[in-house]
Amino acid sequence: MQLSNDEIRRYSRHLILPEVGLPGQKKICSTSVLCIGAGGLGSPIAMYLAAAGIGKLGIVDFDNVDFSNLQRQILHTDADVGRPKAQSAKETINGINPGVEVVIHNTRLTSENALDIIKPYDIVVDGTDNFPTRYLTNDACVLLKKPNVYGSIFRFEGQASVFAPHLGGPCYRCLYPEPPPPGMVPSCAEGGVLGVLPGIIG
Numbered sequence: 001m002q003l004s005n006d007e008i009r010r011y012s013r014h015l016i017l018p019e020v021g022l023p024g025q026k027k028i029c030s031t032s033v034l035c036i037g038a039g040g041l042g043s044p045i046a047m048y049l050a051a052a053g054i055g056k057l058g059i060v061d062f063d064n065v066d067f068s069n070l071q072r073q074i075l076h077t078d079a080d081v082g083r084p085k086a087q088s089a090k091e092t093i094n095g096i097n098p099g100v101e102v103v104i105h106n107t108r109l110t111s112e113n114a115l116d117i118i119k120p121y122d123i124v125v126d127g128t129d130n131f132p133t134r135y136l137t138n139d140a141c142v143l144l145k146k147p148n149v150y151g152s153i154f155r156f157e158g159q160a161s162v163f164a165p166h167l168g169g170p171c172y173r174c175l176y177p178e179p180p181p182p183g184m185v186p187s188c189a190e191g192g193v194l195g196v197l198p199g200i201i202g
């Protein structure tokens with residue numbers, strides 16, 4: 001692939017980094033990423049990937065925007081309250097970079113659809129807010145041999161890692177074999193979360 005003159009201007013700060021350069025930018029522009037969740041973590045993930053010029057960005061989210069999301073879910077604006085998050089995310093992403101191909105999956109990730117949804121993408125980013133989806137994402141990525149970039153947040157602290165057992169190293173389940181019992185770890189709605197935290201982890 002060739003970069004257009006507009007793309008060379010847009011990505012110039014990447015292009016002058018010796019560690020990225022033209023080969024690195026071409027790689028970014030030809031890579032597809034599936035972002036699970038368009039919430040607190042999904043917002044910075046999707047927006048920075050779009051700004052960086054990712055070729056294709058899939059967004060999985062079945063939820064609608066709520067007023068309580070706006071404190072940290074910066075993909076969505078006041079005018080988006082009540083609208084599907086995946087649609088709102090697509091508009092924000094294309095506003096940042098119209099060159100990104102955005103694919104909306106306006107559905108909940110389930111054991112029935114996970115393999116089909118994940119399969120076409122090069123990399124998966126886990127921005128979920130619940131354990132069943134997190135374990136499902138992990139297991140599907142292990143089966144399909146996809147790198148699983150993981151982040152999670154809790155009140156004032158968070159974790160981030162990359163799991164790619166097909167390239168060596170553990171998966172999420174190796175680290176945490178069993179999900180915590182339902183109700184043991186409070187969600188953002190139950191325990192609160194500092195607004196900027198998903199920005200840092202994402």
Ligand SMILES: [Zn+2]
Nearest residue numbers: 170171173174
């Ligand atoms: Zn494992």
